[in-house]
Amino acid sequence: MAAEEVVLRRLKTSKDIGKFMSDYYHELDAASKSGKQKIAWCTSVGPAEILRGMGFLIYFPETHSAMLGSTRMATELIPKANAIGYSPEICSYLTADIGAFLQGVTPLSKAFPGIESIPGCDVLVYNTNQCRDVQDWFAWYSRKFGVPSVGIETHRNVGTVTDTHVSSIVGQMESLVEPLEKIAGRRLDMDELKHAVALSRQCSDLWEEVLATAAAVPSPLTFFDGTTLMGPAVVGRGTQKAIDVYKLLLEELNERIAQGVGAIGEEKYRIYWDGMPVWGRLGPHSKLFAGLKANVIASTYCSSWIFSALDPEKPMESMARAYTELFIVRSDEYKENYIKGKLELFHCDGIIYHDAKTCPNNSNCRYGLPQRLQAQTNIPALMINGDLNDLRLLSDEQTKTNIEAFIEQLEESKA
Numbered sequence: 001m002a003a004e005e006v007v008l009r010r011l012k013t014s015k016d017i018g019k020f021m022s023d024y025y026h027e028l029d030a031a032s033k034s035g036k037q038k039i040a041w042c043t044s045v046g047p048a049e050i051l052r053g054m055g056f057l058i059y060f061p062e063t064h065s066a067m068l069g070s071t072r073m074a075t076e077l078i079p080k081a082n083a084i085g086y087s088p089e090i091c092s093y094l095t096a097d098i099g100a101f102l103q104g105v106t107p108l109s110k111a112f113p114g115i116e117s118i119p120g121c122d123v124l125v126y127n128t129n130q131c132r133d134v135q136d137w138f139a140w141y142s143r144k145f146g147v148p149s150v151g152i153e154t155h156r157n158v159g160t161v162t163d164t165h166v167s168s169i170v171g172q173m174e175s176l177v178e179p180l181e182k183i184a185g186r187r188l189d190m191d192e193l194k195h196a197v198a199l200s201r202q203c204s205d206l207w208e209e210v211l212a213t214a215a216a217v218p219s220p221l222t223f224f225d226g227t228t229l230m231g232p233a234v235v236g237r238g239t240q241k242a243i244d245v246y247k248l249l250l251e252e253l254n255e256r257i258a259q260g261v262g263a264i265g266e267e268k269y270r271i272y273w274d275g276m277p278v279w280g281r282l283g284p285h286s287k288l289f290a291g292l293k294a295n296v297i298a299s300t301y302c303s304s305w306i307f308s309a310l311d312p313e314k315p316m317e318s319m320a321r322a323y324t325e326l327f328i329v330r331s332d333e334y335k336e337n338y339i340k341g342k343l344e345l346f347h348c349d350g351i352i353y354h355d356a357k358t359c360p361n362n363s364n365c366r367y368g369l370p371q372r373l374q375a376q377t378n379i380p381a382l383m384i385n386g387d388l389n390d391l392r393l394l395s396d397e398q399t400k401t402n403i404e405a406f407i408e409q410l411e412e413s414k415a
């Protein structure tokens with residue numbers, strides 16, 4: 001199909017999401033310049049609610065690094081971090097972000113006029129629930145800025161989340177409070193913490209509803225839309241503004257469903273995506289699939305910011321549970337069952353696994369999972385080699401050829 005025939009229907013609410021992100025970064029920038037409010041850097045699934053309960057503004061370096069990827073700045077910056085000893089084999093969020101710092105550049109200045117640099121940092125707070133790379137990433141900044149890096153070391157490869165897992169994380173969270181209070185210059189307010197947990201839970205529920213709209217046929221949403229729409233769920237959880245913007249988004253998606261309007265021109269094939277997006281190829285990939293009448297409708301990735309266990313009445317315990325129940329933390333057996341359920345829920349014809357070279361933590365095709373799942377479901381699967389940020393690690397031609405062949409296979413299996 002010729003490129004001009006590809007129909008991608010943009011959501012009106014993406015403008016509101018863009019405004020949300022602009023306000024978020026400008027607020028951080030103003031606080032950084034005035035020094036009037038403390039800023040904590042936090043991992044994307046770190047204990048943000050505790051930080052909100054002490055009045056910190058929160059900056060998430062992973063979101064910044066995703067922007068380095070989507071603006072295609074990352075690939076040239078990664079070697080700067082390689083040159084100081086951070087291997088090209090490790091997380092390309094880490095290497096791109098440190099590379100950008102060393103080079104003194106940021107995509108924020110182009111995206112949000114008036115912002116010249118990333119915000120200042122009073123403390124770094126991590127949770128290794130996703131990987132060890134975040135701990136090493138934050139340790140580098142900790143040494144650079146001369147500020148503490150504190151965090152939680154989570155169990156990994158977890159099958160059933162037990163009370164033992166939860167209580168050990170609660171203990172670690174509680175031990176963060178005193179050092180963080182010293183930096184914040186104030187006490188943790190339990191009411192503020194509960195309020196932040198309640199807001200996070202509402203945000204999570206709305207985000208879950210947003211993603212669930214993709215079960216409609218045709219789907220009003222694509223995975224590629226989801227990767228940018230998820231901004232407020234990552235950086236704004238624990239705030240009312242994130243809830244407000246997701247209510248608007250949900251309304252628009254439900255309108256689309258009521259009118260039978262899909263996100264792409266014609267949806268003949270429905271595909272599930274496992275793993276990270278290729279940030280520097282969001283546009284080309286969304287066009288490639290739409291041109292093949294295939295909609296990538298749902299993913300393990302965008303669902304990573306659903307925290308259904310959060311409960312304001314049990315803030316610490318429910319945070320410990322929610323941040324351990326995450327897909328990325330779990331065993332392959334759990335992941336297999338999880339994906340199987342999603343393939344049914346979203347009526348998928350096929351599944352694509354992105355084997356991201358520098359993120360083994362979010363690549364689920366290295367220990368036989370796709371083969372086991374295909375044997376159970378009979379749903380065709382494709383593995384593509386690539387990376388989240390380092391564009392030297394993928395071949396566009398090979399990816400295109402493999403995806404086209406995969407869609408042909410789906411055509412045959414439907415027939």
Ligand code: SF4
Pocket residue numbers: 062091092093094130131132133134358359360361362388
């Ligand atoms: S989960 Fe992957 S992409 Fe995210 S910080 Fe860890 S290694 Fe990097």
